[in-house]
Amino acid sequence: MIGILIVSHSPEVAQGVKVLAEQMAGGRTPIAAAGGAHDGSLGTSVDLIAAAIATLHGVEGILALVDLGSAVMSAEMALEATGTPYLISGAPLVEGAVLAAVEAGCPGADLAGVAAAAARALEAKGVAVPPPTTPPADASAGTPRDTPVVEATITVTNKVGLHMRPASEFVRTAARFPCSIHVRNLDRPERPVGDARSILDVMKLGVLSGQRVHVRAEGQEARAAVAALAALVADNFGEE
Numbered sequence: 001m002i003g004i005l006i007v008s009h010s011p012e013v014a015q016g017v018k019v020l021a022e023q024m025a026g027g028r029t030p031i032a033a034a035g036g037a038h039d040g041s042l043g044t045s046v047d048l049i050a051a052a053i054a055t056l057h058g059v060e061g062i063l064a065l066v067d068l069g070s071a072v073m074s075a076e077m078a079l080e081a082t083g084t085p086y087l088i089s090g091a092p093l094v095e096g097a098v099l100a101a102v103e104a105g106c107p108g109a110d111l112a113g114v115a116a117a118a119a120r121a122l123e124a125k126g127v128a129v130p131p132p133t134t135p136p137a138d139a140s141a142g143t144p145r146d147t148p149v150v151e152a153t154i155t156v157t158n159k160v161g162l163h164m165r166p167a168s169e170f171v172r173t174a175a176r177f178p179c180s181i182h183v184r185n186l187d188r189p190e191r192p193v194g195d196a197r198s199i200l201d202v203m204k205l206g207v208l209s210g211q212r213v214h215v216r217a218e219g220q221e222a223r224a225a226v227a228a229l230a231a232l233v234a235d236n237f238g239e240e
Helices: 011-024 046-053 069-080 093-104 111-119 121-125 164-174 199-204 222-234
Strands: 002-008 031-035 061-066 086-089 149-155 180-185 212-218
Touching (some): 002 069, 002 111, 011 164, 031 046, 061 069, 061 111, 069 086, 093 121, 149 222
Antiparallel strands (some): 149 212
């Protein structure tokens, strides 16, 4: 399991980001936060950060999200002392923490993958980022004859559509299966095809209540994956 560390010069900012990330991750990701100096003033404290890290019991790695320059130095000093593998992300604090927390809560998540998810945070605001070195798989490309392919069209009926919390549940469900799963919004064809395992890709679909999502799964357990996603949507993501 990967833990998330949030470090800010402000105690209020650190705790606020922690609360937001915890809610979006559904409580599945261990998250610690440290903000301010010992007296509660603006600043950072290696001791406070170390105390926060100590609450991340049993994690295999830690991704740190920080706000300003000295927070990097303080976080690095505290993390080095733990002996736990870690990375310090350059992603924006709020968006990066939310995306990292959701990714970390998915089955099989590792430190590199969680860091990569956080690094895409600027895409949520339409800010250009360098293209990936490997082009994404084309969901419409042909597949070997012996590769199972299952497709379905699902209508989203919960009140808020595939916004952050429902999208998080959708991604976690998709991540349970070994097959590749791609999704697109049939009612907004201008939106790109997305990877169902990526919280950002799913949110980019812009799915509103009443809109149709096309799901295409390829590979092992494809039928089970599509069935699980359809059941999740039919249950309105557990919303009343």
